[in-house]
Amino acid sequence: MHGATLELDDIQHILLTRAPAVTGRYEFLSFRNPAGGRAWLSAILEKVHSAKAMRDSVAKDKRWVSVAFTSNGLRALGVDGTSLATFPEEFKQGMVARAEILGDSGANHPKNWVDNTASPDLHAIVILFAKDPAERGRCESEHKQLIAQCKGVEVLSSLDLEAVPPLGYPHDHFGYRDRLSEPAIEGSGDEPRPGFGGSVKAGEFILGYPDEDGPPANLPQPEILSRNGSYMAYRRLQEHVGAFRDFLRQNGETPEEQELVAAKLMGRWRSGAPLVLAPHKDDPELGADIQRTNDFNYKEMDPHGYAVPLGAHIRRMNPRDTAANMNRRRMIRRGAPYGAHLPEGAPEDGKERGIAAFVICASLVRQFEFAQNVWINDKNFHELGNERDPIIGNQDGTLEFKIPKRPIRKKITGLPAFTTVRGGAYFFLPGLKALRYLAALGTAT
Amino acid sequence: MTDSSKQTDWTKPAAMAIPKGGFFKDKVEQGRYGPIFPKSPACYGFTLIAKVIPGREENLYEYARNLEKAVAKQPDVLAVLKLHYLRWQIFQIKGESYFQYQGIFDTDFDKYTEDAVTIFSATGISTSFENLEGFPKDWKTNPSSFVKFVRDHHCPSFLEYGEYPYVSAREIKKALKLKAAFSEALDQMQ
Numbered sequence: 001m002h003g004a005t006l007e008l009d010d011i012q013h014i015l016l017t018r019a020p021a022v023t024g025r026y027e028f029l030s031f032r033n034p035a036g037g038r039a040w041l042s043a044i045l046e047k048v049h050s051a052k053a054m055r056d057s058v059a060k061d062k063r064w065v066s067v068a069f070t071s072n073g074l075r076a077l078g079v080d081g082t083s084l085a086t087f088p089e090e091f092k093q094g095m096v097a098r099a100e101i102l103g104d105s106g107a108n109h110p111k112n113w114v115d116n117t118a119s120p121d122l123h124a125i126v127i128l129f130a131k132d133p134a135e136r137g138r139c140e141s142e143h144k145q146l147i148a149q150c151k152g153v154e155v156l157s158s159l160d161l162e163a164v165p166p167l168g169y170p171h172d173h174f175g176y177r178d179r180l181s182e183p184a185i186e187g188s189g190d191e192p193r194p195g196f197g198g199s200v201k202a203g204e205f206i207l208g209y210p211d212e213d214g215p216p217a218n219l220p221q222p223e224i225l226s227r228n229g230s231y232m233a234y235r236r237l238q239e240h241v242g243a244f245r246d247f248l249r250q251n252g253e254t255p256e257e258q259e260l261v262a263a264k265l266m267g268r269w270r271s272g273a274p275l276v277l278a279p280h281k282d283d284p285e286l287g288a289d290i291q292r293t294n295d296f297n298y299k300e301m302d303p304h305g306y307a308v309p310l311g312a313h314i315r316r317m318n319p320r321d322t323a324a325n326m327n328r329r330r331m332i333r334r335g336a337p338y339g340a341h342l343p344e345g346a347p348e349d350g351k352e353r354g355i356a357a358f359v360i361c362a363s364l365v366r367q368f369e370f371a372q373n374v375w376i377n378d379k380n381f382h383e384l385g386n387e388r389d390p391i392i393g394n395q396d397g398t399l400e401f402k403i404p405k406r407p408i409r410k411k412i413t414g415l416p417a418f419t420t421v422r423g424g425a426y427f428f429l430p431g432l433k434a435l436r437y438l439a440a441l442g443t444a445t
Numbered sequence: 446m447t448d449s450s451k452q453t454d455w456t457k458p459a460a461m462a463i464p465k466g467g468f469f470k471d472k473v474e475q476g477r478y479g480p481i482f483p484k485s486p487a488c489y490g491f492t493l494i495a496k497v498i499p500g501r502e503e504n505l506y507e508y509a510r511n512l513e514k515a516v517a518k519q520p521d522v523l524a525v526l527k528l529h530y531l532r533w534q535i536f537q538i539k540g541e542s543y544f545q546y547q548g549i550f551d552t553d554f555d556k557y558t559e560d561a562v563t564i565f566s567a568t569g570i571s572t573s574f575e576n577l578e579g580f581p582k583d584w585k586t587n588p589s590s591f592v593k594f595v596r597d598h599h600c601p602s603f604l605e606y607g608e609y610p611y612v613s614a615r616e617i618k619k620a621l622k623l624k625a626a627f628s629e630a631l632d633q634m635q
Contacts, residue, residue, distance in 0.1 A: 089589070101476065101477055213563075213586070214585075217583075218587060324563070366559050369477050370477065373476070373477055378556070383613060383615055
């Protein structure tokens with residue numbers, strides 16, 4: 001059996017590393033012709049960094065590429081039915097078929113998605129992260145040329161990514177600091193930061209390694225295809241910045257009160273400082289200190305939610321010591337904001353802006369779908385009765401958000417939707433050897 | 446995604462007639478591992494009936510003693526299942542032993558399937574299932590096979606009643622704590 005030493009030269013970089021990019025682009029592809037799809041893959045796979053290659057040359061590189069495939073995409077490349085049948089049910093069904101489980105109803109329903117990701121013709125995604133806009137432009141035109149040479153390869157849609165000004169660190173359009181939670185994977189070389197409860201077994205994220213429950217089981221076949229691979233749930237989440245700022249103004253009379261309301265929804269101040277450690281006043285220095293931003297628990301430090309409301313976003317996404325088997329529910333998050341920044345004080349301009357993110361895990365049903373179904377969209381999470389995640393839950397204006405407070409709590413009713421799902425899909429993110437295996441399908445026969 | 450609209454007046458006892466098969470056809474909620482049985486005034490629950498592998502009855506009695514010890518040692522060992530009650534029975538049909546396992550709890554089983562499998566494994570509840578005919582050998586690594594066994598052997602209710610409908614175990618415990626706190630307050634006033 002394989003040991004726990006990670007094959008860093010075979011694992012796609014996006015799984016283990018964050019590219020120092022300020023911009024990027026996703027392209028969603030369809031293969032009308034298997035040979036054309038494989039020709040595209042043969043060419044693009046030369047550009048895909050492994051985790052090792054990325055780390056070795058991060059200082060001089062200017063762009064980082066990842067590729068992943070839907071179940072239909074694997075079939076379109078020529079993966080046979082016997083092999084496809086060994087992939088997990090939820091991956092084969094795809095995100096659209098799982099909409100009800102994920103809470104994608106109403107405005108979030110796949111029929112409203114804007115980028116063709118709900119189409120069964122979606123076969124692949126190519127993810128580009130670039131150091132600057134010029135490099136992105138160069139890569140974009142180079143990729144355009146490649147596609148023109150590959151018969152039957154079509155771009156269904158694309159999305160340009162852009163870091164949001166004006167703060168000097170990664171944040172979303174609402175102004176919340178991003179990239180705060182990152183599980184450390186055993187064997188990756190990353191040290192777990194305080195508050196994470198140690199590192200997590202590699203098999204929770206990468207196929208072919210022991211997970212928190214034991215040796216790998218039920219891996220898709222053949223092994224060369226699944227080994228060092230993972231699954232990615234893509235979510236294009238529009239952020240309604242105007243509605244968010246209106247809400248803060250309606251629920252707070254002073255800027256300080258408004259800032260506190262924003263913090264209560266998230267469980268952290270927008271600076272990243274957690275309310276458990278900074279309950280009354282923002283502490284930007286704490287927010288920026290990755291050794292301290294996660295060093296807290298709920299059971300002892302905030303059992304009733306006086307600091308972080310029981311239904312706040314971070315309490316749902318990571319209940320820490322108030323949930324069982326947390327290490328079986330961990331996820332890696334990647335992605336970036338898209339769309340133009342809406343300056344403070346400017347009225348809503350109706351343009352789409354948001355976060356286009358990936359959740360990476362070894363089991364979509366056990367990790368991503370569990371989080372969507374039980375943590376984000378369960379109205380009765382922590383017996384709250386009539387709430388969903390205030391930031392990314394499916395909100396239709398009928399739900400509430402309760403802020404525990406002495407002597408009596410504050411209850412906000414008719415919470416508006418601050419986000420809307422505008423696209424999404426399940427992808428398989430193969431290892432580099434698996435990419436070569438896929439590119440060579442059909443040549444042996 | 447629990448529907449809280451059903452959480453009505455706890456002072457008003459309620460009964461619910463459930464269609465054949467256990468589901469209300471027009472509003473079946475999809476869980477991660479398949480359709481979810483509806484919540485009734487008696488909360489969520491299951492009734493699992495399966496044949497005991499001949500000669501294994503004694504294992505079940507031993508398992509009962511083990512679970513008693515496990516809960517005594519760690520009272521919150523089953524907390525994640527959000528239970529009210531669990532009941533186990535062995536009964537005979539034509540000289541053969543059958544097993545019935547009934548649970549009443551506040552969250553649909555599918556929601557915490559993987560946690561349940563882990564807990565069943567840790568507490569030995571699983572060991573009791575291993576004495577039943579048809580229990581999947583790969584249940585530890587394959588939650589969907591475990592769920593399938595439970596579904597295949599679940600005998601859904603056609604009628605359920607709650608004297609205090611939809612009230613969760615946590616609410617009941619909170620009420621009792623409050624009563625104790627008031628009692629303590631009255632003592633302090635003497």
